[in-house]
Amino acid sequence: MYAVKTNKSVRQLLGVGALLCAALLAGNVRAAAPGIIGTGSAGQPHFALTAAPGHISQPDGNTVYSWGYGCASPPGSDRFLPANIPNAKCPDIQLPGPTLIVHQDDVVTVGEICEGGRASLAVVAAGRRHNNHWCAEV
Numbered sequence: 001m002y003a004v005k006t007n008k009s010v011r012q013l014l015g016v017g018a019l020l021c022a023a024l025l026a027g028n029v030r031a032a033a034p035g036i037i038g039t040g041s042a043g044q045p046h047f048a049l050t051a052a053p054g055h056i057s058q059p060d061g062n063t064v065y066s067w068g069y070g071c072a073s074p075p076g077s078d079r080f081l082p083a084n085i086p087n088a089k090c091p092d093i094q095l096p097g098p099t100l101i102v103h104q105d106d107v108v109t110v111g112e113i114c115e116g117g118r119a120s121l122a123v124v125a126a127g128r129r130h131n132n133h134w135c136a137e138v
Contacts, residue, residue: 034088035099036071037079044107047100048072052115054093069097072113 038045050072055063071090080088081101090098102108 033099034085035081035101036075036090037081037101038108039079040109043103043105044109045100045102046109046111047098048111048113049097050092050113050115052093056093056095066093066095068093068095069112070094071098072111 036047038047040046048071049069051067051069053065053067056066056068057063070092075090077083077088080090100108100110
């Protein structure tokens with residue numbers, strides 16, 4: 001009878017210890033959705049994006065041919081947020097496209113450069129109408 005109570009107490013103590021270890025390890029976990037700030041005057045940001053073909057890595061290690069948006073020219077470190085991400089960059093293409101940081105009531109313009117052929121493109125902004133259009137090869 002005494003051995004059964006001891007085993008139960010040890011299991012409970014190990015469970016509490018495991019929870020404490022997990023809580024201590026999770027204390028410094030951070031996440032961020034990096035984005036870019038447009039150029040132009042206040043309230044009228046402009047973003048220069050490029051649409052290009054490329055290969056996207058998949059979780060199983062394979063790659064898939066795809067079109068995606070990227071930055072036409074790399075934004076300076078002052079235009080990439082959050083600033084505390086080391087070696088942050090806007091890749092040639094990414095899925096989904098780059099996060100554009102804007103403020104409410106901004107008038108946003110997006111210039112596109114297509115590389116690698118003719119493609120049907122769409123820019124989707126939550127809550128806004130968008131138009132599909134054709135992009136001719138540069």
